[in-house]
Amino acid sequence: MECSSISLSDSVLYTSWNxxxxxxxxxxxxxSIQIWSRRNESGDAPFSCTCQWKAHNGPVLxxxxxxxxFGDMVVSCSTDGCVTxxxxxxxxxxxxxxxLCSHLEQSRTTVxxxxxxxxxxGLKLxxxxxxGHVKIYETTNTLELKHWQLQAEFSSVPALKEGTGKVSCTAASISWRxxxxxxxxxxxxxxxxxxxxQVGPAKVWEFAEAYQRWQLLAELAEPNEKLEPVHHVSxxxxxxxxxxxxAVSSGRAVSIWRLEFSSDSQGRISVSRVAHLQDHNSEVWHLDWDMSxxxxxxxxxDGNVRLWQASFGGQWQQQGIVASMRES
Known part of the structure; x- marks a missing residue:
């Protein structure tokens, strides 16, 4: 089967496959939100936009x-501070x-x-x-997804020193286990x-059943490491x-972190960085694992996609590269 190309307009900020x-x-x-679909079941037909509608009063991020x-359902967030x-x-x-299934009013802060x-x-958002604030919603009934309640709200950034002003983040990335x-x-x-x-490194959060609250489980950074903005986590x-x-992309590098949930003598998990990949020589914006x-x-x-795997000795090495058309 031949791969079909997809042309998107400059107005598209983000895409997500089902x-x-x-x-x-x-x-x-x-x-607005667009839904693109194949027109036949054989998988050889090009994609076409089958639906488009106004979803927010600002750009959809x-x-x-x-x-x-849970069926065919999407959730969106925007600069208008709302989640729909x-x-x-x-x-x-x-x-x-x-x-519209549900409208979660956030604030005037961009989501x-x-x-x-x-x-x-149950299902959570x-x-x-x-x-820098995190909000977690949960459904009261997974068979009726119109009703959501705010389960928790907390700050993911350290408290700022007096006079430094408010934190303003330009992007965020979330990945569930x-x-x-x-x-x-x-x-x-x-x-x-x-x-x-002061925003700090990527952080792992866990819901502690014993205390019925979310708690910080780990920070993905080496001691005294100079922190770079985090672009994506996976x-x-x-x-x-x-x-x-x-995997965490920060600046021009990708770090791969190993977490072992078996508690040590202090009751904490073991966290270590097993790879620090810098072959892109440019800002790394997106990461994705295969199903295994x-x-x-x-x-x-740099316009390229690089593929990485660990050797039998645990060393992460580049296994392939998909070059951009402008360089081919």
Whole structure:
């Protein structure tokens, strides 16, 4: 099967594929969301925009699909400070029709990222605001996704010294720990991009059942390390490893962190950096793991996608590169 090219307008700020890979959603600068789909089941037809609607009063920064067991649903966040959930409605004419399922009023602060988490206690949403605040919502009934309640709100950045002003972050990235079974442990990693080093490194947060609150589990940084703005974080799927892997792109480098949840004598997890990759020689903007969690893809301002794997000795090495058309 030949690959078909997709041309997107300059107004598209972000795209997200659904779990089947047959549809994707596009977040647009004019406040609208687009749904693109294949027109036949063979997979050889080009994509076409099957629906577009006004979703926000400002640019849409992220649009993300819900876990497939909850049907065709997307959540979006915007500079207007709102988070909206949209569900597809079946119509007899065969065209896509999407309707507002829920509107989560945030604040006047830009919402930089939003992600679903399907945990033991039910479906959750975590949002990251430009002011460094994190909000976590949960459904009261997973069969009725119109009603959400605010479960927790906390700051992911250290308290600022008096007179330094407020934190203003330009981007954020959230990644939940992928499920091992049908549901996952309530743990996620969050990183912020800001000119202020007070924002800190990417951080891992976990819901402590004993205390019924979210707590900081780990900070992904070496002692006395000069901190770079975090562009993207990605938690690797786990197919049987006794440890977890998290990739973090900050500045021009990608770090791969190893987390072992077995407690040590102080009751803390073990965190270590196992790779520091700098081959892009440019800002690294996006990371993505394959389904096995063994291959990492990275893309940067150089226009190239690089593929990484660990050797038997645990050394991460570049295994391939997809060069941009301008360099081919």
């Amino acid at each position: 779990y089947s890979g047959e549809r994707y959603a596009a977040a647009c600068n004019d406040g 992220k649009v993300v699909w819900a876990p497939p067991e 959930l949209w569900e597809e409605v079946a119509e007899g004419d065969g065209d896509d029709t999407w309707r 930089l990222d939003v992600q679903f988490g399907n945990c033991l206690s 975590v949002t990251a605001g430009a002011d 992928p499920p091992v079974d049908s549901i996952q442990r309530p743990v996620f990693v969050l990183g912020y991009c800001s000119s202020s080093q 938690w690797a799927p786990n197919v049987g490893r006794p440890y977890e892997l998290i 969690g063994m291959t990492l893809a990275t893309s940067g301002s």
